[in-house]
Amino acid sequence: MPGYEPIAISTYEDLLEQEPELLHRISELPHGGQLFLMHPLQLFADVGADLPPQVQQEFTDRHGGDPGWSLEPYLALRDSALEQTSRVQVHGLFRRSA
């Protein structure tokens, strides 16, 4: 995992504003899209956006509640250099209300 310039996030709106940069950093990771699906909060932290608890909670609430995240598979995939049978590319990180 490369080192990243920290991204300051204090509110959920800050997080939304940083979507392009976060998307850019995630897309450069070998399994970024899949890691995002596995544990987005950990991925934000890994790419430099360490979210405060209230932002984490708001992110979770706005996306249907905790879907059952765990670090176990996330770390296993992050540390594996092998090609995966399932590949994911993300083009947006947040649910946008119409």
Add this chain to the structure above:
Amino acid sequence: MNALAGCDLVWEISHSGLLKQLESTPMPLLGGRVLRTPFDLTVPGPGGTLAHLIVTSSEMDINGDDTVTLTFAFTRSTLIAAAAGQSLYPLDGVLTINVTVRLRTAPTSSAIVLDLPGSVVSLQLSPSSTERLRSAAHDLGLTPDALLAGLANAIATYVRSQPALEVPVPFLVAPDAEGTLQPQVRVRRLRLRCLGPAERTQQGIGLFGALFAGTEDAGDPTTRDHGSVPPGSDVLVGLSRRTFLTFVFYPSLAKNLAAKKGRQQPLPATEIPPPSGTAASITIQGVDVTQIEGMLGQGRLQINTNFHKSVPCAELSGEVVTYVSLALNGNTLVPTPTLGQVNTDTDLDFWCELAGAVVFGPNEVIIGNMVRDTVDGLVRDLVGAGIGSMLKLSLPAPVPGGGVNLDSVQIQPDIFALCAHLLIYRPPPPVPDVTLAFIRKTPIDPKTIPGVWTTQLWCKNEAKSYDYTETRQAQAHTYELQTTLVDLPITVQFSVRGGGGPWQPLTRDSVLGQPAVTIPALECRYPHPLAAGGSVVIRDVTLNYTFTGNQVTLYSQPGQGNFGIELRADVLDATSQPPAGVDPSPYVTLAFTGDQVVMGEVYKSDLRECGKRARAVSEHYAISQSVPRWKMAFTAAERDILDDWEVLTSMPDIGDDAARHFRTAHADVLDRVEAARQTADAELSTGLEVVVSPQLEQSIQALQAALQNARMRQ
């Protein structure tokens, strides 16, 4: 002298009957196996060695000195001296065990005891085996004589350290109580006698019982020198005349006389007509029965009955002899009474007029018919019908847990005997086998992490937050290579493979640290994210391993998730060849579970509710499906889970959602399915196929419509 030897009762088991017993009773002496060859046996040898004996034949003799001799011939056997790194192979010879037979009696149970702790054991090696041991003795730090004597002593010590072998017998012994035949046989004294002529078909063990006060010392079993059980039968139960009359005939009579009088309980002895005298008489069908005497005849029972009957103008009295033959119908004795000689005295008025009509004249035909009708009905009703059932009840089952099949009835003036053969399940003899046996699975450093999952179950109207627990751990799996009837010592090479890769040997000579093997590109499963039904990661998996003898233990590491690999053992026997007649390379599939989620009760309860709907549909309509053989590796409860899974995954629309939740709830079972599927065995790839009947399809469509309507109404 008949089989009773002057005693009240004899129970005799033949050579074949005792052999059946030993062939069906697991013995600690034989490592928990029954006496059926071939079998193998490992016993401690001299100086820390192990003697592995492959017994190819066994014989048994019952001897007249109240002993039994067991003779075991062994071949292809080995003396393993692990410390010296030597194995002396092949050895062959004969092991002889002479065991004293005695009787253990108690008020609650009795048994014939083969006294192994007091046995005399001898070992006779073939000349080539003797020479092999002599020439290798020095390498083991022993003199040739010390090695040979030590081996014989070690085997004798092993045999004598075994518990006595008991063959249960259906007798209770109570010296001060009255003897009985029902409901159990209880005697005042029981004596054992081994009947041991040279001819095995005449060998047997007899138990001689005393049932009456004063008969404890009657008879002499030592006068018996050969068995009485006829060929084809295994046991014989013999009753003396007195025993038969006391415990079979008169109880039967008392019961039937009571029934004729409409009474529930058998008549007491004081109300039963005696064999002689006129102390008691009983009136049945207008006939006064004054005496009844039962006897054992030659091949049949004999019943003498004295009677008296008053008719108008006449008095009839006399004696009738009835013979009862007993035929076997399956396990039932069917009595057939035959009227024998009738002696009648008739006192009548020569001309008797009653109400103006002549009743009697000097007409013998009329008198004879009347007498015959009277006694014939009497005997049939009173005696014949009850005897069979009483005899049936009186036959003691020779062995607990087994049955008997009656073969014949023998009736002689001094003995009534039933012969039967034993119905005992005898397990088949062992066959050569090489098995990778599961020993244990141990979690290492398990960590439990609580979690909450917000989701909407497919049969629910809204999302809920469900508690769950995630357990992360490493695991140690231990397997052992076990052999049966394989020439020892064996050489074992363990290998592993996974993800379709090649077999990788597990080496025993690691240079540094704990040996390890890496299985590349293995499919590892994780239950998270729960909403996605888990994830799959292709990764290299490194397993440490250790050996203990023929055991191997494989250790997973934290974070490796759930995965399946195969473990194989390639075996060579003492001849450095793959053992004949077996698969020399057995393999097993290991499912490592390093990451598991257990959902809370609320989730499970809600899911059960959803499952009920699916099951209702499934059970209502016929589903035809093939059941792959691999499913038999799962328990019945697990197969139910798989059946549910098949139904759910066959339902379009709701199938994906239902299946995801189902996988979360039963990840352990389904992961094992996945682990099995990863193996190269084509049989496993038949997978979870289900053929949905047209009726089920219709019902699924109806269910979907109902669900859609329900959602639209919200």
